[in-house]
Amino acid sequence: MRICFTLKVRTNMLAEYKLRHAAVWPEMLEALRSAGWHNYSLFLAPNGLLVGYLEADNFDAACARIKDHPVNARWQAEMTPFFEQITVGGADDNLMPLEEVFHID
Amino acid sequence: MRICFTLKVRTNMLAEYKLRHAAVWPEMLEALRSAGWHNYSLFLAPNGLLVGYLEADNFDAACARIKDHPVNARWQAEMTPFFEQITVGGADDNLMPLEEVFHID
Numbered sequence: 001m002r003i004c005f006t007l008k009v010r011t012n013m014l015a016e017y018k019l020r021h022a023a024v025w026p027e028m029l030e031a032l033r034s035a036g037w038h039n040y041s042l043f044l045a046p047n048g049l050l051v052g053y054l055e056a057d058n059f060d061a062a063c064a065r066i067k068d069h070p071v072n073a074r075w076q077a078e079m080t081p082f083f084e085q086i087t088v089g090g091a092d093d094n095l096m097p098l099e100e101v102f103h104i105d
Numbered sequence: 106m107r108i109c110f111t112l113k114v115r116t117n118m119l120a121e122y123k124l125r126h127a128a129v130w131p132e133m134l135e136a137l138r139s140a141g142w143h144n145y146s147l148f149l150a151p152n153g154l155l156v157g158y159l160e161a162d163n164f165d166a167a168c169a170r171i172k173d174h175p176v177n178a179r180w181q182a183e184m185t186p187f188f189e190q191i192t193v194g195g196a197d198d199n200l201m202p203l204e205e206v207f208h209i210d
Contacts, residue, residue, distance in 0.1 A: 006150065032209060045201065053158045098156060101147050101148065105143070
């Protein structure tokens with residue numbers, strides 16, 4: 001199962017967002033792996049558009065597992081201020097999943 | 106090498122865009138494969154944002170190879186009217202590549 005989602009990073013915080021993601025906490029990486037987030041990338045456009053791509057056996061289950069990790073709550077609390085348009089919850093509550101309309105291996 | 110790019114599909118043409126991509130010509134699929142476009146997906150948002158994700162040994166070379174296929178010129182000629190903001194060339198000349206800022210396997 002391939003998942004793509006978008007978020008919007010505040011344009012005045014792009015440089016800091018990149019710095020943070022070049023040094024994600026090892027325990028957060030381990031939490032993602034153990035929650036079943038595979039081949040997970042984040043891509044950033046100059047206008048702040050952030051695109052996430054990952055593969056998971058079951059995305060809902062992978063999301064539920066990461067939300068159960070205490071480290072995720074700490075990570076998301078640090079990340080939420082980077083994003084526009086978040087009024088309720090954290091970034092992980094506000095992902096906009098896109099529909100896959102084409103795929104070839 | 107992981108590549109992510111975006112384009113913008115005209116919102117009044119989303120349904121037709123999806124239909125076309127559910128039935129991409131077999132010779133176009135073969136051209137993509139032989140040009141080295143691997144694990145290639147297109148994701149579409151309701152606002153027309155199109156996100157492409159693929160893996161390639163060398164994206165510039167994969168792009169150059171697909172542009173050499175006669176079938177690509179025919180495919181892109183049919184696709185160009187679906188996209189906004191294309192004034193010169195086809196969709197394949199107007200991809201906006203995003204920067205990968207995070208990855209875990």
